[in-house]
Amino acid sequence: MEISSDTFLDNASAALRDTDKAKRRDFIAIATPQIRKAAIDEFEGFDALRKHVKRIRQHSLNNLAHYLEKFEQEAVQNGNRVHFARDGAQLNDIVLDICQQHGAKKVIKGKSMITEETGLNDFLKRGNLDVVETDLGEYIIQLAGEAPSHIVGPALHKSADEIGELFLKNHKLGDREFQETENLVDEARGVLREHFLKGDVGIIGSNALIAENGYSMLVTNEGNGDLCANLPDVLVICTSIDRVLPRAEDATAMLRLLVRSATGQPQTCYTSFYSGPRRDTDIDGPVETHFVLLDNRRSDILTSDYREMLECIRCGACLNHCPIYASVGGHAYGSVYQGPMGSVLTPLLTSLEESSALPNACTTCGRCAEVCPADIPLPDLLRNLRQEENDKKLTSSRWRSGLKLHSWLARHPRLYQWVTGIVIPAMHIIGGSRGRLSRLPMASGWTSQRDFPAPESRTFMQQYKARLRKNHEQ
Amino acid sequence: MSKQQQKQVPPTPNRRVTLFVTCLADLFRPSVAFACLDLLEEAGCEVVVPTDQTCCGQPAYNSGDREAAIPLAQQVVSLLEPADYVVIPSGSCAGMIAHHYPSLLTGEWRERALEVSAKTYELTVFLQDIVGIPPRSPIKAARTSVTYHDGCAGLRELGIQNQPRQLLKNLCGVEVDELKQSEVCCGFGGTFCAKMPEISAKMVDDKLENALATGATVLTGGDLGCLMNIAGRARRQGKELEVRHVAELLADQRDIPAIGEGQ
Numbered sequence: 001m002e003i004s005s006d007t008f009l010d011n012a013s014a015a016l017r018d019t020d021k022a023k024r025r026d027f028i029a030i031a032t033p034q035i036r037k038a039a040i041d042e043f044e045g046f047d048a049l050r051k052h053v054k055r056i057r058q059h060s061l062n063n064l065a066h067y068l069e070k071f072e073q074e075a076v077q078n079g080n081r082v083h084f085a086r087d088g089a090q091l092n093d094i095v096l097d098i099c100q101q102h103g104a105k106k107v108i109k110g111k112s113m114i115t116e117e118t119g120l121n122d123f124l125k126r127g128n129l130d131v132v133e134t135d136l137g138e139y140i141i142q143l144a145g146e147a148p149s150h151i152v153g154p155a156l157h158k159s160a161d162e163i164g165e166l167f168l169k170n171h172k173l174g175d176r177e178f179q180e181t182e183n184l185v186d187e188a189r190g191v192l193r194e195h196f197l198k199g200d201v202g203i204i205g206s207n208a209l210i211a212e213n214g215y216s217m218l219v220t221n222e223g224n225g226d227l228c229a230n231l232p233d234v235l236v237i238c239t240s241i242d243r244v245l246p247r248a249e250d251a252t253a254m255l256r257l258l259v260r261s262a263t264g265q266p267q268t269c270y271t272s273f274y275s276g277p278r279r280d281t282d283i284d285g286p287v288e289t290h291f292v293l294l295d296n297r298r299s300d301i302l303t304s305d306y307r308e309m310l311e312c313i314r315c316g317a318c319l320n321h322c323p324i325y326a327s328v329g330g331h332a333y334g335s336v337y338q339g340p341m342g343s344v345l346t347p348l349l350t351s352l353e354e355s356s357a358l359p360n361a362c363t364t365c366g367r368c369a370e371v372c373p374a375d376i377p378l379p380d381l382l383r384n385l386r387q388e389e390n391d392k393k394l395t396s397s398r399w400r401s402g403l404k405l406h407s408w409l410a411r412h413p414r415l416y417q418w419v420t421g422i423v424i425p426a427m428h429i430i431g432g433s434r435g436r437l438s439r440l441p442m443a444s445g446w447t448s449q450r451d452f453p454a455p456e457s458r459t460f461m462q463q464y465k466a467r468l469r470k471n472h473e474q
Numbered sequence: 475m476s477k478q479q480q481k482q483v484p485p486t487p488n489r490r491v492t493l494f495v496t497c498l499a500d501l502f503r504p505s506v507a508f509a510c511l512d513l514l515e516e517a518g519c520e521v522v523v524p525t526d527q528t529c530c531g532q533p534a535y536n537s538g539d540r541e542a543a544i545p546l547a548q549q550v551v552s553l554l555e556p557a558d559y560v561v562i563p564s565g566s567c568a569g570m571i572a573h574h575y576p577s578l579l580t581g582e583w584r585e586r587a588l589e590v591s592a593k594t595y596e597l598t599v600f601l602q603d604i605v606g607i608p609p610r611s612p613i614k615a616a617r618t619s620v621t622y623h624d625g626c627a628g629l630r631e632l633g634i635q636n637q638p639r640q641l642l643k644n645l646c647g648v649e650v651d652e653l654k655q656s657e658v659c660c661g662f663g664g665t666f667c668a669k670m671p672e673i674s675a676k677m678v679d680d681k682l683e684n685a686l687a688t689g690a691t692v693l694t695g696g697d698l699g700c701l702m703n704i705a706g707r708a709r710r711q712g713k714e715l716e717v718r719h720v721a722e723l724l725a726d727q728r729d730i731p732a733i734g735e736g737q
């Protein structure tokens with residue numbers, strides 16, 4: 001998985017200076033929580049369902065090997081081939097191999113985070129394949145040559161004008177104007193239709209693998225997944241091993257949480273179940289179907305303190321409710337996974353060394369955990385990652401020693417009060433009649449952006465002890 | 475009703491309360507601690523202030539230094555164990571003690587932390603839900619327009635929302651002018667604001683903008699960290715806003731300069 005998370009602060013800084021984009025993000029950050037809230041308020045029993053699904057997810061993960069085997073058995077029975085990929089490179093190899101075996105030239109893709117994670121598109125292109133994303137958002141960022149900025153809405157950062165420009169540049173359709181957003185959608189539909197018809201291999205993702213019948217469930221709003229799955233002769237479903245659930249009803253229970261949390265809809269426009277290749281009685285469908293199931297460190301996560309992260313259903317609610325995501329946007333994270341879930345997952349899928357800013361991109365405000373339909377304690381997991389950074393000494397030594405000193409002093413109340421009894425009145429005097437300090441050598445991060453309110457006077461303890469002494473004397 | 479209230483110890487008359495003033499109030503805003511003393515006494519409590527209290531260990535804990543946070547947590551647990559009730563003028567410190575200590579500590583210390591957790595209350599929760607401080611009559615405070623900033627830990631870990639608003643109404647006759655996006659973080663986040671100052675500044679600017687849009691002249695809240703962040707940014711930007719801890723308003727202490735204001 002390729003990331004550029006080590007430059008998070010620089011990326012963030014650049015994003016903050018782009019005021020047009022920042023306005024757009026502000027708007028989305030206000031609108032998306034409202035949309036979700038309306039959907040959840042209207043839906044009774046969200047919390048009960050959340051608990052229920054959590055139990056199922058935990059049960060599936062506790063018995064992951066069993067359910068994966070069961071799934072494999074059933075899927076093979078249905079005529080699919082099932083491949084397991086240890087890491088991203090292996091997934092890419094498997095998929096390229098399938099394409100080459102069929103002499104494919106054009107691959108059409110539905111939205112799949114797993115193939116974003118493995119960088120499949122670039123890999124296939126290097127293998128001389130023409131790869132076309134058919135989810136509108138993914139298609140837009142493919143034209144723009146960008147990474148997704150949001151796990152659910154990959155092109156949420158693009159305005160209609162920008163999309164219009166991209167279309168004018170890339171679709172050779174002569175002079176035209178896009179009055180309404182609908183015009184853009186119409187044009188994309190027309191252009192994509194041609195691609196759909198020419199696809200040799202279709203690649204899609206999966207929202208759940210169902211162990212009891214070997215089916216894969218996929219939800220989309222555009223129906224593009226179904227076209228990718230049914231028009232080409234070969235279908236490849238790429239997903240990760242943690243997506244497996246015991247029964248079909250578990251998948252649909254999860255779906256009720258997922259869709260409301262993601263887009264505020266009660267249901268997406270399309271919910272599809274894929275069973276396998278076309279049977280003799282079917283009028284259409286692929287002739288050959290493959291599942292490629294990615295591990296990429298997930299079995300390590302399963303046995304770690306971060307296993308709850310595998311319960312994530314990729315709804316994007318934590319991104320939509322994260323004030324840091326809202327401030328800097330998805331690209332700043334330098335990863336296909338952004339926001340709170342990305343800040344946990346990216347270090348786990350790559351390394352803390354490459355992404356050490358991410359666990360710190362959080363005020364532990366807890367809004368993500370509050371809305372997470374999978375009830376994942378994201379701030380706690382981020383704090384655990386900070387613990388690892390601290391243990392591995394990845395944080396700045398100045399910070400570490402500053403904190404150590406502070407904690408050591410705080411463990412020696414007398415000394416602490418003696419020191420603060422000198423420093424605080426001095427700061428009060430320096431603050432003077434302005435009541436604030438514009439610069440503080442030990443807190444330059446703070447004073448780079450704001451004044452530091454000067455201490456009001458001597459410390460409380462100084463005053464309180466003096467009061468006690470006075471009362472005692474009287 | 476707060477999440478805290480459900481685990482309460484049955485109230486007894488003349489409650490003995492141990493006040494944990496928090497390091498920020500101790501160092502930067504003693505009036506908050508004095509206001510707490512006044513309010514708790516007004517509510518008929520006997521108040522004890524252990525003089526060897528320092529800090530609850532949040533900075534180390536949130537920065538991933540458990541090794542440093544654990545002995546501090548143990549120190550605070552020992553300090554607060556004898557108390558009948560522990561009252562803290564901060565949602566985040568109360569959350570640290572009530573919510574995080576039991577998961578930070580293990581074994582016997584965990585048990586002890588759980589006992590302390592069960593009797594630890596944030597100030598406004600204690601005054602409103604536990605002692606039910608009676609409304610004042612006549613109400614003393616001058617009429618002023620006030621907006622309220624909900625600190626994240628208080629709001630989400632402890633369910634504090636209604637209590638400070640009710641108290642402002644009962645004790646000061648103030649109806650809070652609600653700011654938009656009130657559930658969104660102000661960008662303080664402890665060490666976050668110093669580690670990622672630019673992002674933090676954007677967040678506090680949004681908060682300030684929403685606060686000023688209410689037309690209120692005073693912004694109050696239950697957490698000094700947030701308030702110092704908001705006041706510090708307001709001063710830097712030359713924005714007029716009187717920022718005070720809610721205890722100061724409730725105890726009618728508006729004669730001292732507001733946070734970050736000079737004489």
Ligand code: SF4
Nearest residue numbers: 312313315316318372
């Ligand atoms: S962590 Fe929770 S809120 Fe975030 S994407 Fe996953 S399921 Fe959704």
